[in-house]
Amino acid sequence: MTGTVAYEVRRALSDEELEAALRLRHEVFCIEQGVPRREEQDGRDPDGIHLVAIADGRLVGTCRLVMVGATAQLSRLAVTQSARRRGIATSLLEAADTETIAAGGRRVVLHAQTYARKLYESCGYRPRGRKFWEAGIEHIAMEKHLD
Numbered sequence: 001m002t003g004t005v006a007y008e009v010r011r012a013l014s015d016e017e018l019e020a021a022l023r024l025r026h027e028v029f030c031i032e033q034g035v036p037r038r039e040e041q042d043g044r045d046p047d048g049i050h051l052v053a054i055a056d057g058r059l060v061g062t063c064r065l066v067m068v069g070a071t072a073q074l075s076r077l078a079v080t081q082s083a084r085r086r087g088i089a090t091s092l093l094e095a096a097d098t099e100t101i102a103a104g105g106r107r108v109v110l111h112a113q114t115y116a117r118k119l120y121e122s123c124g125y126r127p128r129g130r131k132f133w134e135a136g137i138e139h140i141a142m143e144k145h146l147d
């Protein structure tokens with residue numbers, strides 16, 4: 001993918017789109033980053049709101065929100081390698097704020113891989129607590145208040 005790329009960010013609209021999102025997660029987390037499939041597939045997908053980014057008819061990004069009371073747990077943020085550094089993850093995080101508010105949520109929490117901390121900070125997230133290891137990757141908990 002080169003040059004300016006137009007993309008749309010919204011909820012997954014069909015089982016096929018959800019399957020494409022799960023395939024992208026497998027490619028990025030399990031194949032690229034070496035996360036075991038049993039950790040990537042944590043059983044919470046049926047409870048999730050799945051957001052997708054579509055460019056030229058192709059699913060190029062995704063993330064998942066699980067509402068727990070007024071808190072949205074955001075995870076599984078992935079953008080296909082050829083579409084990175086074009087603002088797609090940033091757009092997914094903005095859409096996640098809108099979805100959280102629509103679901104009655106007031107806060108979004110996540111475990112950020114520390115290398116990507118700046119992405120979340122630029123979207124208004126703040127770190128809380130110490131760094132820790134999850135799935136063999138260094139993380140830090142971050143949160144964003146929406147009220």
Ligand SMILES: CC(C)(COP(=O)(O)OP(=O)(O)OC[C@H]1O[C@@H](n2cnc3c(N)ncnc32)[C@H](O)[C@@H]1OP(=O)(O)O)[C@@H](O)C(=O)NCCC(=O)NCCS
Nearest residue numbers: 077078079084085086087088089090112113115116118119
């Ligand atoms: C992390 C990831 C989702 C970012 O997606 P993206 O669409 O490329 O992100 P954006 O284009 O919105 O990036 C916005 C800003 O975040 C920061 N950022 C993004 N990727 C970064 C990286 N690899 N290293 C350092 N900073 C990064 C930069 O400040 C970037 O702004 P810039 O491009 O002007 O420098 C993507 O690289 C990915 O899927 N990585 C593998 C899976 C992963 O690590 N997921 C996150 C789990 S916490």
